[in-house]
Amino acid sequence: MSRPDRAPSDHPQIATPRIGVLIANLGTPDATDYWSMRRYLSEFLSDKRVIDYPAWKWQPLLQGIILSKRPFTSGANYRLIWNNEANESPMMTITKRQVAALSAEAQRRWGDQVMVDFCMRYGNPSTPDVVERMVKAGCQRIVFLPLYPQYAGATTATANDQFFRALMTQKWQPAARTVPAYFDREDYIDALANSVTQALGGRIPQRLVASYHGMPKRYLMEGDPYHCQCQKTSRLLQARLGWPDGVIDTTFQSVFGTEEWLRPYTVQHVAELAKQGVTDIAVISPAFAADCIETLEEIQGEIREAYEHAGGKDFTYIPCLNDNPDHIAMLANLIGENLSGWI
Incomplete structure (x- = not known):
């Protein structure tokens, strides 16, 4: 001073x-x-x-x-x-x-x-x-x-x-x-891809579910770009990993209220995957910069339970980027x- x-x-x-x-x-x-x-x-x-x-x-x-x-x-x-x-x-x-x-x-x-x-x-x-x-x-x-x-x-x-x-x-x-x-920065996509590779030890699961926080579909129709940016993040992540088409699914979680939200809903989607015979999935949350109630409780609790209840076996949660270098x-x-x- x-x-x-x-x-x-x-x-x-x-x-x-x-x-x-x-x-x-x-x-x-x-x-x-x-x-x-x-x-x-x-x-x-x-x-x-x-x-x-x-x-x-x-x-x-x-x-x-x-x-x-x-x-x-x-x-x-x-x-x-x-x-x-x-x-x-x-x-x-x-x-x-x-x-x-x-x-x-x-x-x-x-x-x-x-x-x-x-x-x-x-x-x-x-x-x-x-x-x-x-x-x-x-x-x-x-x-x-x-x-x-x-x-x-x-x-x-x-x-x-x-x-x-x-x-x-x-x-x-x-x-x-x-x-x-x-959402489309090269170093952000690289960080996501590295976290996937490290968490999975280099293996490719039957399906990687990229679960983003949801929002009412009406917001998209009114001009909010969130849905499009989520889709692009998933596409860039798949390209960076070099995985074939169809391995990464984009879904949305944390639905609230009665109106329609962005689909597919994660909790329903993982259950449907299990019913289709998919026994090995991983879930990542690219919209969250830090693990929180939606990842630590909702994904590893409610969403995991929905998958296992429907017959799924291997469920891997990939942590958020957090304070990863x-x-x-x-x-x-x-x-x-x-x-x-x-x-």
């Missing part, structure tokens, strides 16, 4: 200028009890980017029936995967490791002039709180990186929205850049490109 040159003695001190890199992920409840889960779910499911029904129609249903019951079931599911030692969700644990690795890489590449931190769209640490912290630390420029390889209004866009709202509260607003989706190197490259002209 110092005063500007030629400033009077009563001028407030100003932090040394730095560049901030703010990593953003979806979020996590603070704990698994009813009220922690209710706060988290209320914030998440009240987001108009996620559920775009009119508030007069949706909020009474959400605050009444849904949030009276769902916090209990969601809390029970989180308890199955909770990191009890750190008293936090696996997503929080993994995100901290990712940021620590990226901070070390940023220090190696750019020294002290770049500060790396993270925020969550829902829950803590909140985007406004972290933006405030970065501004106080001297970040006059911020690169905002939503950890979503494929763009969706309900993920990338709402994270950006919250970042922009946080900037609105700053007296001295930093310059800002948002990082676009990276290939993933960290790819993200550092992506950050470096978006720092161009600033550093």
Whole structure:
């Protein structure tokens, strides 16, 4: 902290200028009890980017029936995967490791002039709180990186929205850049392919199911590019692995509500594969940058059970890229490109 040159003695001190890199992920409840889960779910499911029904129609249903019951079931599911030692969700644990690795890489590449931190769209640490912290630390420029390889209004866009709202509260607003989706980057596809090869020991399963988080089909018809970007990621992954056509299937999980979502649904698809005599499948989640409730509980619980109940035998879950060195190197490259002209 110092005063500007030629400033009077009563001028407030100003932090040394730095560049901030703010990593953003979806979020996590603070704990698994009813009220922690209710706060988290209320914030998440009240987001108009996620559920775009009119508030007069949706909020009474959400605050009444849904949030009276769902916090209990969601809390029970989180308890199955909770990191009890750190008293936090696996997503929080993994995100901290990712940021620590990226901070070390940023220090190696750019020294002290770049500060790396993270925020969550829902829950803590909140985007406004972290933006405030970065501004106080001297970040006059911020690169905002939503950890979503494929763009969706309900993920990338709402994270950006919250970042922009946080900037609105700053007296001295930093310059800002948002990082676009990276679903077709060569180094991202390479990292996915390497994770598949390592997890499977080089063998090719009868089927690799690329399971992406779902969304209402209506969003696709209204112009959201998510479905197309997921399909392209799967195609590029197949080409990079050099596998024949028909080995990789693209599916969608985590269906919510009554309207039709993107198909095929993962839980139904793996059961159908088993009924068709497919006895060896692997499942990967290319839309998730860190393992979370949807991968650790839904895929390895509900989806695995559906496959085995229908007669399937070998089920291999391929972890998310997490803090894998290939993933960290790819993200550092992506950050470096978006720092161009600033550093």
